[in-house]
Amino acid sequence: MTQSGEMKTPAPESVGSGRLMVDAPVRMFHVLFAVCFFGAWATSERDSWLSLHVTFGYSMAGLLLFRIAYGLFGPSQARLSSLFGRIKGLLNIFSGTGEAQTNRNSMLGALQNASMAAATLILFILTAVACASGYLTWNDWPWWMEEVHEEIGEALIAVGVIHMVLVLGFSIIRRRNLALTMLTGRIAGPGPSIVRHNRAWLAAVMLIAVCAFAAYDAQQKPEGYFTDRISARAFKKGHKREYSDWQERREERHRRDHSRRKHEYYD
Numbered sequence: 001m002t003q004s005g006e007m008k009t010p011a012p013e014s015v016g017s018g019r020l021m022v023d024a025p026v027r028m029f030h031v032l033f034a035v036c037f038f039g040a041w042a043t044s045e046r047d048s049w050l051s052l053h054v055t056f057g058y059s060m061a062g063l064l065l066f067r068i069a070y071g072l073f074g075p076s077q078a079r080l081s082s083l084f085g086r087i088k089g090l091l092n093i094f095s096g097t098g099e100a101q102t103n104r105n106s107m108l109g110a111l112q113n114a115s116m117a118a119a120t121l122i123l124f125i126l127t128a129v130a131c132a133s134g135y136l137t138w139n140d141w142p143w144w145m146e147e148v149h150e151e152i153g154e155a156l157i158a159v160g161v162i163h164m165v166l167v168l169g170f171s172i173i174r175r176r177n178l179a180l181t182m183l184t185g186r187i188a189g190p191g192p193s194i195v196r197h198n199r200a201w202l203a204a205v206m207l208i209a210v211c212a213f214a215a216y217d218a219q220q221k222p223e224g225y226f227t228d229r230i231s232a233r234a235f236k237k238g239h240k241r242e243y244s245d246w247q248e249r250r251e252e253r254h255r256r257d258h259s260r261r262k263h264e265y266y267d
Helices: 024-042 047-073 081-095 104-138 143-174 178-184 200-219 229-237 242-266
Strands: none
Touching: 024 047, 024 143, 024 178, 024 200, 047 104, 047 200, 081 104, 104 143, 143 178
16 A cells, blocks of 8 residues: 555456466367468378368357457557567667667567567468468369469468477577466566466367368268369369369369460570
């Protein structure tokens, strides 16, 4: 209590083992996004798994939309603007305009925050492009859209690997398990927690929504997985008679493209 008699509101103290720094919705997004990311990669090379690949893609798109909305209208510690702030903090240290002391720990912390924030932003951008190009490919856009989708997918995998390497590297350098922090949301040590409301209910809603969508999507498809892309797209359209027409157009386009490439090669 202060001298004026007013009760001073204390900062939320850490509960359990460490300070709560990441709320439940962000942690749930991270876990579900990682599962869908790995699932989309694992099902990308076989046409017989195309149906499952599309389900993972739609799930990633939905999760990304949630994260953008939560990053714009959610609590301050989950805002997307904080990612840009971390990158700016590193630039301030190098330029000498920041308030942080330029010792080893502060430099490592700023470098960790900036590199992880940059990798996260790039992952978000590439995911948006991959989902959009995948949707257009699934809806029979020109053949080059599928090439774009594959190239973006490879770039997304590369950035994902870089992200994991950064997590492992900084965990070793700083002697702190950063991956565990994203699962528990806590950082070891005394002090206040920046998360005032964990919002576990919202994380539960996210999990139920993704599982419900996967179950619903599975019910819309025939038993077993499709054996090729042509039959998958024909089923998706719901017009069986379009199968042969689509196949003829596809073969004609393939012959035309092959002839064009042949002429360009000899010219």
